[in-house]
Amino acid sequence: MNLLILSVLVVMIAATSAEQYTDRYDNINIDEILTHIIDAIQSSCSKCTEMQRKMSRKVVNFIKEQEKTFWEDLKHKYDPGDVYKPVYESFLAADD
Template sequence: MKITLFLALTCILAGVFCDDDDPFSSKFDNLDVDSILKNDRLLLNYHKCLMSGTGCTPEGENLRKAVPKALEDGCERCTDKQREVAAKVIKFLIEKKPELWKELLEKFDPEKKFRSKYEDRLKEISA
């Protein structure tokens, strides 16, 4: 199964806060992602961290550093729970916050190489 584009970008919302030893640790898999998605202030804080590196929590900063690696390797070490929640977050961003989604795409995939790599999975999520 193909991994979703920008799984790593949404891991912070899914509760997959990276640490230096294991960037895809499952220790935060039970975070209530719905509460973050429903709270514009929290959502925008995470977005700002990913986009500019400002206002990051230590976990957010680690995630920001892990994003390029996760995109390159297809997030091979992600858990099933992380993939499931990431799909939920991506769908939310595409449908409810397309401006944030577009900014993330431009930031982390300016050459559009990951978009084409994960195109089929993105279509499946946004359908």
């Protein structure tokens, strides 16, 4: 009986102390980032800093490779006619 009570307590404590993501990114201005998505796609991130280009490539290539359905949804939303496909494919393949 004591083992059962102890087990229930351990499970309850574990459930209440679930880990959270770090708050390190809580102050990033997401609205500002969102206003630049279309321009970044259309211009190969020409206004991005070197670090922004590197991180953008990493994120987008991850989505393309690991989240194929989500990638198709993004392409359909932001470039339904594949007008900018050569631009962003070239950008994603680059290593500058």
